[in-house]
Amino acid sequence: MATIYSRQTKLGQSKYYGNFSVNGVRVRRYLGDTLKSAELQFKKLDYELTISGVTKRKDVLTSLNQAILSFLKEVETSGVKYDQVYIIKKKLNRFNQYCLAKSITAIQQVDVRLAKEYVVYRSNARITNKYQAANDNYYPKISPRTLNREVQFLKRFFNYALEVAWIDINPFSAIKPVPLKPTGQRYYFTPEQVKLIMDSAGRFQDFYYLLLHTGIRSTDAYKLKREHFDGKYIKVQMNKTGDFLHVPIPQHVLDVLQPRMGLCTLFAPLKSDRQRRNCVQNIQRLFEPDFVRKNNINLHTFRHTYAHNMLNKGVPKEVLQTLLGHRSIKTTEIYANWVRKEELERWV
Numbered sequence: 001m002a003t004i005y006s007r008q009t010k011l012g013q014s015k016y017y018g019n020f021s022v023n024g025v026r027v028r029r030y031l032g033d034t035l036k037s038a039e040l041q042f043k044k045l046d047y048e049l050t051i052s053g054v055t056k057r058k059d060v061l062t063s064l065n066q067a068i069l070s071f072l073k074e075v076e077t078s079g080v081k082y083d084q085v086y087i088i089k090k091k092l093n094r095f096n097q098y099c100l101a102k103s104i105t106a107i108q109q110v111d112v113r114l115a116k117e118y119v120v121y122r123s124n125a126r127i128t129n130k131y132q133a134a135n136d137n138y139y140p141k142i143s144p145r146t147l148n149r150e151v152q153f154l155k156r157f158f159n160y161a162l163e164v165a166w167i168d169i170n171p172f173s174a175i176k177p178v179p180l181k182p183t184g185q186r187y188y189f190t191p192e193q194v195k196l197i198m199d200s201a202g203r204f205q206d207f208y209y210l211l212l213h214t215g216i217r218s219t220d221a222y223k224l225k226r227e228h229f230d231g232k233y234i235k236v237q238m239n240k241t242g243d244f245l246h247v248p249i250p251q252h253v254l255d256v257l258q259p260r261m262g263l264c265t266l267f268a269p270l271k272s273d274r275q276r277r278n279c280v281q282n283i284q285r286l287f288e289p290d291f292v293r294k295n296n297i298n299l300h301t302f303r304h305t306y307a308h309n310m311l312n313k314g315v316p317k318e319v320l321q322t323l324l325g326h327r328s329i330k331t332t333e334i335y336a337n338w339v340r341k342e343e344l345e346r347w348v
Contacts, residue, residue: 013079115175215307216234247322
């Protein structure tokens with residue numbers, strides 16, 4: 001029996017698919033973005049499959065590279081941010097290169113054994129872009145969290161391949177996540193370090209001041225314009241989640257930013273990747289390289305510092321969740337162990 005069904009993307013768009021069964025073989029195909037076009041394509045495919053039958057999948061090999069391109073197109077139309085699509089593409093292309101090195105070119109040739117071998121291979125990979133790594137040969141292995149995330153991308157890709165009937169099983173479904181060590185306290189700047197940073201800020205001083213006193217992500221701060229400010233409120237769509245951050249900001253921050261309100265973009269010089277790297281390195285150079293790597297010192301550390309300072313003021317975590325734009329209170333609770341003992345004792 002042949003049927004049409006739809007699925008919703010993250011943007012609320014409908015995607016229509018056909019579910020066919022011919023000669024005992026189940027076939028699923030993407031039909032279109034509208035019901036009308038899907039119905040026309042459905043009739044065409046139903047006729048073709050009924051007349052010609054379905055060739056067994058094991059006799060029709062699908063190029064792994066073409067399968068990846070098809071999956072990425074599906075991801076793009078689902079409303080996923082460009083940065084996320086780029087990351088997924090990078091991970092899948094790495095897996096494709098690994099398969100090519102083993103003379104595997106078709107998605108049907110990927111089995112559980114190969115999936116396990118790839119996970120072992122990736123678990124031994126080294127990170128080469130750590131801060132000043134070349135100076136002291138600091139090339140650590142990738143973290144379990146990074147490895148688990150990559151496996152999740154591969155599982156999602158092969159689930160798609162399973163859905164469109166290229167394969168019979170997901171070879172990565174047997175891969176279990178690597179156990180994670182308990183997350184330690186996120187590093188935040190001390191008052192002395194904040195003073196050191198601001199004294200050495202130079203042309204980045206206003207930008208650092210904004211991050212320090214609002215907790216906004218640097219990726220969102222880069223694009224700020226006059227229209228993102230409504231009185232004492234800031235309203236901007238966050239790059240990471242796509243949600244809107246709409247929260248009040250301190251008057252002293254507005255006073256610092258006021259001279260920039262006439263610009264097209266408040267921090268226009270930070271549009272280039274080079275200037276953004278300079279903005280980060282301007283902070284990192286104030287500390288020892290090993291300290292920077294160990295504590296992951298970057299612009300996001302300002303966000304941690306903001307959360308730490310707000311909790312020490314006694315701000316409830318539910319309020320902090322809104323101020324930081326977290327979807328889940330569990331994310332905010334990561335900072336719970338930052339509350340100083342005097343504040344904890346006040347509530348007990």
